Amino acid sequence: MVKSHHKKTAAAAVVAAALASTASAQTYRRAAACPDLGCIYPPDQSTFVAGQAFDIRIEVQAPANGTAPYNNGVPSEDFALYIGGKGAELEEVASFYQIEDPIVEKYNFTYFEDLFYEANDTATLVNVHAKSYRHLTLYNPGKYELKLQYNGNMETLAEWEVLPLAEKAKAKNVILFVGDGMAPSMVTAARLLGHKSINGKYQSKLKLDECTGFGMQHTHSIDSFITDSANSATALMAGHKSTVNALNTFTDSTGKGYGNPKFETIFEMGRRINNAKIGIVSTAYLADATPAAVCTHTSQRSQYDYIVDQFLDGGAVAYNGVPQNFSWTPFDGVDVIFGGGGKDFVPKDSNKNVSKIERFQDRGYQFVTTNSSLFELDHSKRALGLFGEDTLPTWVDRHVFPENLADFPAWNPENNTFTAPSTDVPGLKEMTLKALDILHTRSKADGSPFMMMSEAASIDKAMHVTDYPRALGELLELDDTVRATIDRLEELGLMEDTLVVVTADHGHGFDxxxxxxxxxxxxxxxxxxxxxxxxxxxxxxxxxxxxxxxxxxxxxxxxxxxxxxxxxxxxxxxxxxxxxxxxxxxxxxxxxxxxxxxxxxxxxxxxxxxxxxxxxxxxxxxxxxxxxxxxxxxxxSLVDVGVYAFGAGASTFNGMQDSTQIGQRIAEVLSLGRDKKGDFAVCKRNNDGKCKKQ
Amino acid sequence: MVKSHHKKTAAAAVVAAALASTASAQTYRRAAACPDLGCIYPPDQSTFVAGQAFDIRIEVQAPANGTAPYNNGVPSEDFALYIGGKGAELEEVASFYQIEDPIVEKYNFTYFEDLFYEANDTATLVNVHAKSYRHLTLYNPGKYELKLQYNGNMETLAEWEVLPLAEKAKAKNVILFVGDGMAPSMVTAARLLGHKSINGKYQSKLKLDECTGFGMQHTHSIDSFITDSANSATALMAGHKSTVNALNTFTDSTGKGYGNPKFETIFEMGRRINNAKIGIVSTAYLADATPAAVCTHTSQRSQYDYIVDQFLDGGAVAYNGVPQNFSWTPFDGVDVIFGGGGKDFVPKDSNKNVSKIERFQDRGYQFVTTNSSLFELDHSKRALGLFGEDTLPTWVDRHVFPENLADFPAWNPENNTFTAPSTDVPGLKEMTLKALDILHTRSKADGSPFMMMSEAASIDKAMHVTDYPRALGELLELDDTVRATIDRLEELGLMEDTLVVVTADHGHGFDxxxxxxxxxxxxxxxxxxxxxxxxxxxxxxxxxxxxxxxxxxxxxxxxxxxxxxxxxxxxxxxxxxxxxxxxxxxxxxxxxxxxxxxxxxxxxxxxxxxxxxxxxxxxxxxxxxxxxxxxxxxxxSLVDVGVYAFGAGASTFNGMQDSTQIGQRIAEVLSLGRDKKGDFAVCKRNNDGKCKKQ
Incomplete structure (x- = not known):
């Protein structure tokens, strides 16, 4: 497909020739998902769930110096994006969607072309003209073609696909477990530590070993074959590849953490379509990439303040006091959010003295800070649990070396800060089971489904500092949590309606x-x-x-x-x-x-x-x-990671797949795709946030 | 199960206490699969295909010194093994099988208990009494219990299982590809090198990625969690865990490479029951562990001479001039054997001047030594192909750096030695496709099935010397071979009758x-x-x-x-x-x-x-x-490795499994299990080696 794209157009050949002279430009890239001087976001090869919301952005770039300058660094004023079903005549995008053409943004950025340029401190300046089209969707399954026309006869082409509608839902609820950094080699090692074998035969095994659907997924991102946890979690939760550090957005060339072209996550879709109850559990600080990927949007995962605001108010909230000038999927907050990272919920200095904890409480959230208080929660109400200032202590420290707990600051009710020694802290299992209780109770109340993401974060965090036994302890705790969660789902009679997927976002070189x-x-x-x-x-x-x-x-x-x-x-x-x-x-x-x-x-x-x-x-x-x-x-590291599925629709995940297919296949099992007739994006909502069916 | 074994008997408690004082004895072991002073082979936890042949061996050991001496190093003269269906009364083994009790072997061996003992050169002496019962089988599916009684009231217990008979065969033929050392991380890396991705989406993929059955398998062996290629290949091809360096035998304490307790491979079973045509292909020297594991038996993989003899004459041949005093599955030679390792087929010195090549030729084998002559072979006749003196040149050397071929000695017809520079050498694909042609033609002639093992050996060999690009080249060649083989099977209309399994025998730490x-x-x-x-x-x-x-x-x-x-x-x-x-x-x-x-x-x-x-x-x-x-x-390394299955019965390999289950599941797909009524072990054979049905 793409091969013929680039071979059949003269314009593409021109661009290819221009790039040939910058063949060395691999260490750093002018812009991700932007091989030519014209860029389309979502990029070539994007795949959508039918009815999934997204922004379109086009950029025309002109390097002023470096190995491949263009037109003295002046991009054309005249550029337009055309779109249409494959084989049909293409239409200008504003006309296709019957929306107004946005104003052109003009700015520049610099980058180093490679390590030699960096060593010589010689940057390349690039001027940019760009436009963003907000909150769009495609309903009809099939292939789409896009053509960006710019600089006279230059063209950048792209092909998208909208996935077929599911015939019917195989499951109502989903629990997605993420073992952050959990390479297959670490699963093997955890089995060795946690289970006894006799003459080469294991006498017991991991719960993961009992999965009824099993596959592996490729974790690389758009711009690099080694991914970070933000864009890999994005693939799992929204079905789109992105670039390093980006959460449910494509990274444009503005260098800004907000306003980048976004796309809807399957959790946001579930809330919009089914009023799904949403839970987030992590042993990390909650503004960290994996929990953030459930429902927040930024190209810079370090925007913790912005991320926490989105947990409560969705992707159209103000950024650092700057209002966002776009509409987005209405989102009135997650139902349960348990983890660490109190640091991002309390005022950091006198200039920003609004406690986000109070904002959650004002919106009806119960607030807990200890394992004991976790068990006193009312299952019918929303809950915020912050069990430490930063990443929570590991299973090994909680169970084998509890004397280390004192070094993990926890909530001090005397002065409303995270400054008390940690003594009464839950693990992944306790948080996950309690979140399940709340989601189940709240779902039952109005017949809606639930969707939960639960992350064993410190597999990754311990691997980063080569603390292998702690990483494996976290993996065993994840396995124990999966076992306990499935036991609880079976007790509740929910296993026939619930898909449980356990996977990783990337590996670490390990064996x-x-x-x-x-x-x-x-x-x-x-x-x-x-x-x-x-x-x-x-x-x-x-x-x-x-x-x-x-x-x-x-x-x-x-x-x-x-x-x-x-x-x-x-x-x-x-x-x-x-x-x-x-x-x-x-x-x-x-x-x-x-x-x-x-x-x-x-x-x-x-x-x-x-x-x-x-x-x-x-x-x-x-x-x-x-x-x-x-x-x-x-x-x-690069290694494909395992996908271990249980319950309704588990076999959907058999075999080899791309990371984006995890999100897409969850959407398929839950039947989240909608054609225009079944779409609720334009409906009115009740006060409870639930969408009235048309 | 095993837990209760060891908790319910007073004798076991005595032994456990004795071992407790040798808790440090991990670096070196007195004997594998022998936790007590009494040893049973096949050991506790063994699983058999119904009707699979095996030897039983029992040993009673008594250390004379070291941390846990027993009775001044004198083992009891009086010891006996009892066997029976689980729950039934146990019977002495000679009586159970209505055979004579063998004579008692008496000998001793020494070992170091750990690194400190080795550093001090302080060995522990162990005296042994032992008996071997040859060429037995179990027909009735279910659990069996075994009890070795010795030294008065001491007991060693074991539990075996005979697998259920398959309801019907899902496939007639099998091709087992082994990517030696192919860790999942290497498959991912090979995809990166061999296939283009655009914006994170691969434009083409590995053939392995298209497998319709996918799982992973645990590779560890009986006595260690890191396996070598001999005992791991044994698990794949016979369904039994063994110990490092052992091929289709358990390693007894004699220190000898022959006479150890054997078990039948699925290839031997296929030949015995169905007169299956058997092919072996490897890029290694053919006496290497993986090709050897198809049909040879020795506890020392380095016994190349003995191994080559078994390719032609089966597991009951003389060892180094010493006749074997046991019966074994009749085996009249493989049908095709292609690879390297001419060194083990030509006379090495004046004392051993029999060329094995001539022995093969005398038995009707065509003999080829070049890629060109490979294509002149008569498909109806057996063939021996020796394309180099040792391991064959890698794909990278054949295609990217062909100037290196001169360093790989090949057959010199002028003096019948492997001394000519290699110029005309086949790769895995050429050898495998030609072997398939021959197997297919020979199978068609008498309606029998075929079974082939094809090994990409230098994935492992290049990894051992950290030559990563060559290892990945071999992996891509394997993938190309799998693709071409499946294409050929489809052309021949054989894919509905043929199971293709691609797996590894172990991993290498790599990412x-x-x-x-x-x-x-x-x-x-x-x-x-x-x-x-x-x-x-x-x-x-x-x-x-x-x-x-x-x-x-x-x-x-x-x-x-x-x-x-x-x-x-x-x-x-x-x-x-x-x-x-x-x-x-x-x-x-x-x-x-x-x-x-x-x-x-x-x-x-x-x-x-x-x-x-x-x-x-x-x-x-x-x-x-x-x-x-x-x-x-x-x-x-430890990592679980992938199992990629295609064709008839592929889904049998879905999910997590033990390495032994590869062999067992192939036997299940081919329906090789036999109850007593259907067994052909005692039948007379025609001159063509085919077993007359009773």
């Missing part, structure tokens, strides 16, 4: 490659002899995590874990799994669990470079890392 | 975590600035392997690869994938493809330690590795 005799390693005196403590193949042996410290791993007894079914019997055995290290900063490795959460394995030099910190693991051996030494953390 | 600007890296002068060339997240950018060298990766044209559909357009772009490195030796990394195959990244010091060799990558940066410096290669 287990042997075992380490940590006692030998600690006593050995040289780097070489320390590395001799690693046993590979036959000497990797059996999992020592499934026997008490004084029992051989070869003992075939299945011991009960003091931490519950599916967790290690011993978190700190002499023979640990030798694991980790595929995309990491430097470190000293001793293969032992850190008794306190690892903040980093490196220390910063005066030069700004980071070097392994011997004090992090005093008896460890040196590993050099394979990332730039200018960075302080490990990074994400 | 892609960014891109590398190799031009910047080459020019940078320090380790730190070289590492600055690595771009992560947004700066990872797009795959530069899918555009010509002078075109930006952002160009949306789908270029045709000079190497064919599904391969890179450019193997050596400026912006490469930054990849690798999770269980590696030291190296200097420059992220560029090596123009000659990487033999190793390290050099040996006088101390016997291995250090990164700067000459391997003169402009690279140093990476320290995370394995013992006493070893020269990367190792395998």
């Amino acid at each position: 287990v490659y042997g075992s380490a005799d940590t006692e030998y390693l600690q006593q050995a005196q040289t780097n070489d002899t320390k590395r001799d403590a690693i046993g590979t193949y036959r000497e990797s042996g059996l999992s020592a995590y499934q026997v008490p410290a004084d029992v051989s791993p070869q003992n075939n007894t299945v011991f009960e874990s003091p931490y519950g079914k599916g967790f290690p019997v011993n978190w700190d055995p002499r023979y640990t799994a030798a694991m980790g290290f595929a995309a990491d900063v430097e470190q000293y490795e001793d293969f032992k669990i850190k008794t306190a959460p690892r903040k980093t394995s490196i220390r910063e030099l005066e030069t700004g470079r980071y070097r392994a910190d011997p004090e992090d693991s005093p008896n460890g051996f040196y590993m050099s890392g394979n990332l730039p030494t200018s960075g302080a953390q490990g990074v994400h | 892609v975590y960014g891109s590398a600007d190799t031009e910047y890296l080459q020019q940078a002068q320090t380790n730190d600035t070289k590492r600055d060339a690595i771009g992560t997240y947004r700066e990872s950018g797009l795959s530069a392997y899918q555009v010509p060298a002078d075109v930006s990766p952002q160009n949306n044209t789908v270029f045709e690869s000079p190497y064919g559909k599904g391969f890179p357009v450019n193997w050596d772009p400026r912006y490469t994938a930054a990849m690798g490195f999770a269980a590696d030796v030291e190296q200097y990394e420059d992220f560029k493809i090596k123009t000659a195959p990487r033999k190793t990244s390290i050099r040996e010091l006088e101390t016997g330690r291995y250090r990164a060799d700067p000459e391997d990558s003169p402009n690279g940066f140093y990476m320290s590795g995370n394995l013992p410096t006493s070893g020269a290669q990367g190792v395998h």
Whole structure:
């Protein structure tokens, strides 16, 4: 398809030739989803659920210098986008939608073309003309063609697809679990730590292993093959690829965190169409990328203030006091939101002294801050739970090293700040089960469905600082939560109406490659002899995590874990799994669990470079890392991640798929697609926010 | 189950207590599958296809010294194994099978209990009494219990399962592709190199991505969670976990490569029951573990001579001149065997001057040594193809750097040795398609099914020496081969009768975590600035392997690869994938493809330690590795690997499974299980080796 696009038009050939001279421009890009001087958002290859709302934006760019300047940096004043069903005659977009043509925005930006340009501090200036068309939709399934005409005879082409309407809904409700950063290799390692095998056969398994639908998904984003958690969560929750740091928007070239072309998430669609009750649970701070991706829109995931406002008021709220000049899907707030990140809900300084907690309370939300108070909630009312100032403590710290809890600030009711030591903090399971109770009760009250996103965030956060045992503890807690959630759904008789999907947003380079005799390693005196403590193949042996410290791993007894079914019997055995290290900063490795959460394995030099910190693991051996030494953390990786589905519609997720298909297939299972006749976007709403059917 | 075994018997409690004092004995094990002083093979948790042949062996061990000596190192003379259906009264095994009790073997062995014992050179001596019962089977599906009684009141218990008979065969033929070492992360990376994506959507995909049955399998072995390729291939081809280095046997404590307790492979069963035509294809030397696992039996995969003999004569041949004193499944040779490894077919020295090539020819095999002669083969006759002395050249060397072919010795007809430069060498696709032609023709002649194993061996071999691009080239060649094979099966009208399963035997720690600007890296002068060339997240950018060298990766044209559909357009772009490195030796990394195959990244010091060799990558940066410096290669990893199934019965492989279930499920799809009535083990054979039905 696209091949012929670019081969059949003379204009495209011109552009291709121009780009050929900038073949080196890979390190940094002029603009994402914008291979030519003319850009269309949503870009070529976009796929929509029928009736899904989105903005259109077109840009014409002209570099003034650099390797491929155009027309002295002056873009054409005259440019227009044409759209139509594939094969039909194309129509100008304002005419197609019977809307007014917006005013042209004019601005410029600079970028470095590659590392040599950056080293020489030589930026390229680009002038831009742009237009945005807001809050549009396409109802008719099939292919669409788009053509941006600019600079005389230049053209940028795109092809979109609107997915077929589902014949009928297979499920009413959905629970989407995200194991942030959960690579397949980490699932395997978690099974090794949490379950006993005898002569090569596991005596129990992960709940994930029992999934009735199983597949894998490709996680890369529009502009890069390694994704961050914002745009990958966007793919899962809205069915669109985007660019690094972007939440449910395409990143335009303005450099601004608001006003970028947006698209509707499946949660927003569920609310709009079915008045779905929406729940968000995360062990991260709640303004973090994955929880934010449920219903917020910004090209800059760091806009925490803006994100929290959208949880309550939807995607058309003011940004930092600047009103947004567009309409968007009405959204009157999530029903349940539990997690960390109180920091983004309390006033930070005297200039911004509005507590968002009070704003939630004014809108009828119950407010809780402890595990105990979680159990006193009224299931019929909305609830905000902020169980810590920042990311919540990990399962390992809550269960194995509870003395670390004091370092996690929690709510101090005496002065309404997050400054008290954390003592009474829920985990993913407690938050998820309580959120389910509330969603179920509220859904039952008016017959509406519910949609929940629950994130095990610190799988990723622990991996970033190479704290592997804590990452695996979080993964086991996720598995335990999935098991408990499905048990609860079955008790409630909801499993036949509910789809449960467990997946990751990306991986981390990780694997287990042997075992380490940590006692030998600690006593050995040289780097070489320390590395001799690693046993590979036959000497990797059996999992020592499934026997008490004084029992051989070869003992075939299945011991009960003091931490519950599916967790290690011993978190700190002499023979640990030798694991980790595929995309990491430097470190000293001793293969032992850190008794306190690892903040980093490196220390910063005066030069700004980071070097392994011997004090992090005093008896460890040196590993050099394979990332730039200018960075302080490990990074994400390319690997496809698993999709583990249960309940109604689970088999929809079998086999290999793209990350965007997760969102699209959830929409298919819930039958969220609408043709024009069935659309509610233009209907009037009742006071309760529910849309009157036409 | 097992839990109660070990809790309910007083004897087990005694043993557990004894083991508790040897809790440290993880690095090395007294014996695999032998947690107590009494050992049963097949061990606890074994699962059989109904009618599958196997040997039983029992051992009683007594350590004379070390941390847990027993009775001054004297094992009891009096020991017996009891067997019966679960819940039924157990019967002594000789009586159960109405066979004679074998003579007791007596011997001893030594081992180190852990790294401290090894450092002090303090071995533990173990005396053993043992018995082997040969060529048995179980016909009735269900659970079986076993009890080894020894040393007075000591007991070792085991539970076995015989799988239910299939209701009917879903497929007649099977082709099992093994991507040796193919971790899921490598499949993802191969897709990135071989296929173009535009705005995050792939324009074409791997054939593996189109599988109609998809799952993952756990690869660990009996005695260790990191497997080698012998026992993992055994699980795939016979449905039993074994121990490192073992092929279709359990490893007893004799230390000998022959006479260990064997079990029948599904290929042997197919031949015995259906007179199946059997094909073996590998890019490795043919005596290597994966091809050997089709139909040979030894606890030491390095017994190449013994293995080659078994390809022709089955598992009861003499070992190194020593006759085997047991009966085994009649096996009159594979029908097709194509690969490398001529070294193991020609006389090595004057003492052993029998050419195995002549032995094959005497038995009616056609013999070929070049790609051209492959196409002259008579499809109705058996064929032996030896296309090189050792492992065959990789796809990358055959297609991108053909000048390297001269370094791969091939057949020299002038002196009947493998000493000529390789010029005319087939790849996996050519060998597999020709093997299919022969199997199909021979099967059609007598209405029998065919079974083929085809291995992309150098995925693994390149990973061991951290030659990542060559590993990915082999993976893309495998994918291309799977595509071509399925096309051919469809042409032949065989796809409805044929199951195609593609899987791996284990993974390698591997992932892609960014891109590398190799031009910047080459020019940078320090380790730190070289590492600055690595771009992560947004700066990872797009795959530069899918555009010509002078075109930006952002160009949306789908270029045709000079190497064919599904391969890179450019193997050596400026912006490469930054990849690798999770269980590696030291190296200097420059992220560029090596123009000659990487033999190793390290050099040996006088101390016997291995250090990164700067000459391997003169402009690279140093990476320290995370394995013992006493070893020269990367190792395998834990990660579950993918199972990609096509054709008849493909959905049988959906979801999570154990490696042994691959073999068992192939047997199920082919309906190889037999109850006593349907069994042919005791039948007379015709001269053509076909079993007369009773």
